[in-house]
Amino acid sequence: MKTDLPVLxxxxxxxxxxxxxxxxxxxxxxxxxxxxxxxxxNRSDCVLSTLEALAxxxxxxxxxxxNPGAKASASKSGAAELPRMPAxxxxxxxxxxxxxCSEPEADLGRWRSAGPSFFMxxxxxxxxxxxxYDRARYLELAELLHAGITTxxxxxxxxxxxxxxxSRFLPMLEKWRxxxx
Numbered sequence: 001m002k003t004d005l006p007v008l009x010x011x012x013x014x015x016x017x018x019x020x021x022x023x024x025x026x027x028x029x030x031x032x033x034x035x036x037x038x039x040x041x042n043r044s045d046c047v048l049s050t051l052e053a054l055a056x057x058x059x060x061x062x063x064x065x066x067n068p069g070a071k072a073s074a075s076k077s078g079a080a081e082l083p084r085m086p087a088x089x090x091x092x093x094x095x096x097x098x099x100x101c102s103e104p105e106a107d108l109g110r111w112r113s114a115g116p117s118f119f120m121x122x123x124x125x126x127x128x129x130x131x132x133y134d135r136a137r138y139l140e141l142a143e144l145l146h147a148g149i150t151t152x153x154x155x156x157x158x159x160x161x162x163x164x165x166x167s168r169f170l171p172m173l174e175k176w177r178x179x180x181x
Contacts, residue, residue: 005044007148008051008062014150015058015143018136030057060143084118089163097164098176101127106141121146122158126166132177 016026027034030053037054040046048062055062086093100114101123111120124142127133128150139150148154159166 004148005040005046005051007151007154008055009040010151011143011147011149012054012058012060015060015140018140019058021058026054026057030054059140060147062147083116085161085163086115086119094164094169094172097123097169098173101173102177102180106137108141108144111141111145117146118149118158119162121149122155122162123164125150125155125158126164126170130170130173132174 016023021029023037024034027037030037032050032053036050040050052062096114100110103110106124111124114120115123121142124138124145128135128138128142142149146154149158
């Protein structure tokens, strides 16, 4: 069975790096020995309480969600799969996103209620790369919305599936923000 431990650790490492913490400082704040953190990078499993402590310390949480790779078994069992992208995306939805992305504060609650967590997390990663946005803050927001979205593989999947095209959305957002100012 393939484990997601490396992906989870990458997400947590990004959040620790955003705080400018060394591995030693991160481990100490989590109540974990630095050697334990170092060994986790070469393992495929670990004690849940260790992982929870590391995540909690950097402002992240662990949760159980649908496995996108197990669509067939989820539908056979009757379990509902959460949507990864909005059901519809047109001008109205685009304007709502432009408004949300123009707000000076990235409120987690507003972002969570604006769409599926995978979609909104990818949008936050996209903004982290845009001029005028606090990179560390938006990467942290992205991870809070969807753990692992900041990794290149997962964000690439977002780019392939998303109705939002950065080449269109980011210039529109820049003009939108200029009008609002």
